[in-house]
Amino acid sequence: MATQVSGDRTAQVRIHLKTRSSDIELPEDTGPILVSTELKRYQLSTLVNRLLETEKPIPLEFLINGQFLRTSIDEFLTQNGISAETTLSVEYVKALIPPLYVASYEHDDWVSSVDVLSQSSRAAQWAGDRYDASTQRILSGGYDGLLRVWNMSSEVVATGQGHTASVKAARFMSPTQVVSSGFDRTLRLWKYEDAEAAGTASLTPTLELYGHKAAVDNIAVHAPSSRILSASSDHTVGIWSTKKAEGPAAPESLLPTANKRRKLSTAKTLPQRGPLSLLLGHQSQVSDVCFDEKDATVAYSSSWDHSVKTWDLTTSTCVDTRTTAQSLFSICHLPEASLLATGTVARHITLIDPRASATTISAMTLRGHTNAVVSLARDPNSSYQLVSGSHDGTCKVWDIRSVRNEAGSERVGDSVYTIERESAKGKPKSVAGEGVKVFSVAWDREVGVVSGGEDKRVQINKGLST
C-alpha cells in the first residue's frame, strides 16, 4: 500500500480499459484512466458502469494479464511483480455470478444425461414462437433405461420407457420432441407433450433408429435440419433424420429378432429406420459429437483414439483430423473463439482450433480436474465461458480469457468456479470421484447449471441474479 501523504493522495496507476463484448464497449475516445491502486473489483465496476452510462449497473469482472482481479489493484500488482508506473491493460467482462446450489432431483439409478428445455434453450429457439415460454423442463436419462422429464418443482412430469438398456444420452430436439440413445445401440425419438393439467406430461416413443453395432454414447441434435448425430462405441458417427420419410429402412441384422424372446413382449411395434449415413474413420469408439454452431453441415467428433475429426455432413466425409495425446471423452464447439473444447481422460480440457489454418493443435489447456472430463457445455450468456463435468465429482466453470503462459509456450487456464456435488458434502473426498462422478452437464440461461451423475441425482446450480 502506498503511503498516504496528508491523507488525500494515494498511489495511482494508469489503466487502459477494453473489452471483447461489443455491447459494453466504451466510447472510442476513452483513453487511459488514472485510478487509485486501492480500487477493487467493485469500484472498478462502478467506474466502468458510470463511463458506460448504463441505466442499470452491470456487474463486471476485470482481467489483468489473463487473471481475474480478486484483490485490490495494489495487491495484484505486488503479487505479480508489475510496476505501478506501467499502463495496465485491463479487460472487463460481464461478471459471472457464482452458481449456487438450488436443488437436487433424486433418481433410482445413475443419471447419464441431462438436458434443459426453457425459453432460452436451443430447442426452444429452434422452435421459435411455437414454444410456450412459461415452462422449464429438465430431461434426464438414467442407467435404469428410463427417460424422465422434470419440472422445476422436482417432480417427474413424464417418464419414457422403451430403451432396453441404459440410456446414455438424451436431448430435447424441440419443445415437443426428445431424442435418446443408449446401451441398446438404438436412438429413439419421443413425442413430448405437456398436458394441460399441471405436473403431468407424456413421453411417447415415435421412432426407433437402428444402425449402430454398439452402444450409442452421445448424440447431437439440430432441429432446423432435422438431423441427429450419434457417437457410438462401434467407432462410427451416425447421421440420422428425425423424419420418418427421410430415413432409410433399418438394417435387418440389427433389428431385435424374433428369437429374442424378451423383445416380443413389446406389443406395439414402432417405425424403425436406419441411419442416413455412418461416418467411418475413427479408430476407436467415438465418445462425443457436436454440430458446428454456425454451420449445421459441419460436425465435430471426439474419440478414444485421441483424435477430433471434422465431418462434412453433406458429403459424409472426414474433412480434418486433429490428433492429441489423450483419449477424448467430450467435445463442445465455441463458435466465437473458433475453438473446440475437448475433455480428455488426462484430466484436463484441451481447446483445439479446428481451422485448417491453425498451426498448433492445442490452443489452450484448462487444468484443474482430477479425473476424466466427460461432459462440456457452453455458457449461454457468454461465448468465452464453459462448464465441464468430470468423473472427479465436480463441475468447473472456465473462462478462456483467463489464461497464463506456462513453460513451453503452453497456454494454461484455471477454473473460475468449482461446483461440488451436494451429495458429497461432508464426505471424505476420493480422487477417483467414486460415487459422485458427474456424467453430464448442461447450462441454461434460466435454469442454470444442471448436472447428473453417479450419485443418482440431477443437481441444479444457479447464479442468483441471472
Add this chain to the structure above:
Amino acid sequence: MAQRAGQKRKVVEVPRPEAEESEDELVNGEFDGALVDDGDSEEELSGEDSEGELEDDEDAEVELDSDEIPSSEDEEDVRQQLQDLKTSNGNTDVKQLGDDAGDEANYRITTDANGNPRYVYGEIDPAYDSDDSDAPATANTIGDIPLSYYDAYPHIGYDINGRRINRPAKGEALDSLLDSIDLPKGWTGLTDPTTGKALQLSREELEVLKKLTRNEVPGEGYDPYPDMVEYFTGKGMEEVMPLSAAPEPKRRFVPSMHEHKRVMKIVKAIREGRIKPYRAPTEEDKEREEAEAEFATYDVWANEQPQPDHIMNIPAPKLPPPGYEDSYHPPPEYLPDTDEKQAWEEQDEEDRDRDFLPRDHAALRKVPGYEKLIKEKFERCLDLYLAPRVRRSKLNIDPESLLPKLPDPAELKPFPTTCATVCKGHEGRVRTLAFDPSGKFVASGGDDGTVRVWDPVTGRQCWRIKLSSSEPVNVVSWRPGTDAFILAACCGETVHFIVPQGSVSSPDLEVASQELLDSGFGYAATNASKAPAGPDKPSSSAWSRPSAALQERGVLVTLTLHSPPKTLAWHRRGDYFTTVCPSTAAVSTAIAIHTLSKHQTQHPFKRLRGLAQSACFHPSKPLFFVATRQRIRIYDLQAQKLEKELQPGARWISGMSLHPLGSNLLVASYDKRLLWHDLDLGAMPYKTLRYHAKAIRSVAFHPSLPLFVDGSDDGTLQVFHGKVVGDSLENATVVPLKVLRGHRVARELGVLEVAWHPREAWAVSAGADGAVRVWT
C-alpha cells in the same frame, strides 16, 4: 722398695727429652732398681736421654726420703708431664730405643710367691708399642678411671704389673714442704685434673695462656696489623664510575646549534647548486658499468613456469579448515550436551566421527596441554613405519556418468498415474480380470463365483453371471480377435465359454460367437471316430453344453478338466488355448492344449519336470512357453522339441508375460522379484527388478505401448517403461515410472492380477479387497 723402684722406673720410662744436667746420678739410681727387677729394660733405658729430669728426681728422692709421704717421685712425674706440654720433641730418643729392642720378647719369666712362673712384661712405650700413634700422650697410667674412686686409698691406681701407684703428696704436708722451698720455676698452684699432680706451666706457656685470655693471637711473631698493600687503590688505580646522579645537561634538550649549522650549510650548498642530488655518471662510472655488462648475468629462474609435480609425488591431503567446534571457545551450540558426550564416549574409538569433543575454555591461556600429543606422534611414527604409502591410481569418474541414462518419466508419457475408476461389486477377492479385445469392457472373476463385465470408464457393471456358489472364478480370458466376443472363465474344474448377452455385445457379434462355439460340436460329432486317433492320448476332458439356465445367460460350452485350471492362455488366432492345472495329481495332464473349433484336448507333455505353473503361446512363432516353479521351457510345437530353457533364478514363479514381439519375457515370482528375460541373450535374466516388498502376483506387457505393470501382495502396482528395439542390436531399456497405490491389503493379499487396455495406457488391477481399479 721394689715397688718404689718400679714406680720410679715407670716414671723414668715416660719420655722426657731434655734435662741433661744430672746424668750420672740418674743412671746410677736407675740401675739399682732395674737390675733387681728386670735387667733388660734397665739396659735399654741406659742412656743419656733422661739425664735432665733425673737431676730433678734426685732432688725429689732426697726430699721424699726425708718425708713420709711416698709420692715425691710422682710429683716429679707430674712436673715432667707438664714439661711435656711445653715441649713436643722429647720422645725421639725413646723411639730409637724401641727400635733396637724389636726382636726380643718383651717379657721375662720369673717365679711368683707360689713358685709358679710369672711373666713380667716390659713397660709399654705408648708411642712405639701401640698402634695408635696419633693418640695423645698419656700422662696417666692408671687408665681412664676417675681419681675419686681411690679417694679412700693411699694410691691412685695400678700400673701394668699390678703395683700400686701412690697418690702424689698433697695437702698440708706438701704445702709445708712447698712453703719450705722456693716456688719452683713455672709453678701455677693448680692441680692437673687428670693426674692429680700440681700443674706447672712454663713462662712461654703462661704467655700463651695470657694472650689467649686477652683474645690475642697466641703465636709469636704474628703481626695483627701489618702495613696495607694497595693493590686496587692509590695513585693511578682510580676507577671511573659510569653512573652518575648528576642531572642531564641542558644541551641534551636543546637542538644542536652545531648540527643546525651544518645542515644549513648543506642546504645552502644545495640551493646554490654546489651540491647536486644527481650526479651525472662520470667516465669512471660508465667504464665500470660497461665492465659489469660484459659479465652477462642471467636470471635462470625468471621465466620459470610452474611445472607439474613429479609422477611419484603424493601431495598431502588437504585438510578441511577448522570449524567452530575446533575452537577453544566454541559457540554454545557446538558444545555437546550430556547425551552427546555420553554417546561419544560409548562409541568405539574408530567409529567416532571426530576424535575430540569440543570443550569450552574461557581464555586461550586456560587451554590445557594437549594430552594426546605423545600418543599421536607415536601413532604417526607407527604409521610411517608400518604402513608404506602406496600410490593409488584415482579414477576421475563422475559417478553420475556411471548411471545409465534413464529418460525422464515425463518424456515417457502416456502411462497410468492415477486411479480413474473403482469398480465395486465383487464379494470377496477379485482373482482375475481381462480387458476385452475392443477395450470397451473389463471382465473380472472372483471368489464369489461370479463373472462380471464392467465399463472401465464409468465403473458401471454391465453384465454379470454367477457360475458357482462355492468355487471361485480363477481365470477369465477373452478370446483374442474382434470377430467374436467370447469370454472363457475357469470356475472350479470347468472352463465356461460365455458370450455375454445384452447391451455389451452386438447381435452380429453374438451370432458369430455362437456359431464359433457351436462349430466344435459339429466337428466333434462328424469326426467322433477320428478325433481321439491323434498322436496324443485320448482326452480326459469333456466338452459339453451347460444347463439350459446357463445357456440362457450366454454360457454356451463348458469344458471340464480333472483339476481346477489356474491359467488359461489363448493362441493369438483364438482357436487354440492352453490350460494349466498346477494342482493335478497326474502330472502329464497338468498342461493341456485345447482346440476350440474341434473340441479337442491334447496333453503335449507325457512327463514334465517340475510343477507346471503357467503357459503361453508365442505371438507369431509356433513356440510354447511352459513355466514350472523354477524353470521356463520353450518348446517348438512344430518340431516337437525343447527349444530353450530359461533359468530365472526365482524360487517360485507366479506368472509370466511375453512381449508382443515375442523376444522378451517377463517373469514374476513370489520371491518379490520381477525378471526380464531377453530370449536372444541366454538362460539368465537380462534384468532383475526387485522393487516390491512382497510377492509379485502378476505381470503384464502392454499389447502395443512400451509399458509393463506388475501387481504385488503389498497392494501396489508398479508401472515400468520397457522399450524393446526390434533390431536386437540394442538392449531393452527399463525405466521405473510409477507406483500405483490404492488397493487395500486384505489377508496378506494385495493385487492379484493386472491387465492392460489393448490400445490405451490404461491398466486395470484386481484387488483382494474386492475392487477392480482402472488406472489412467
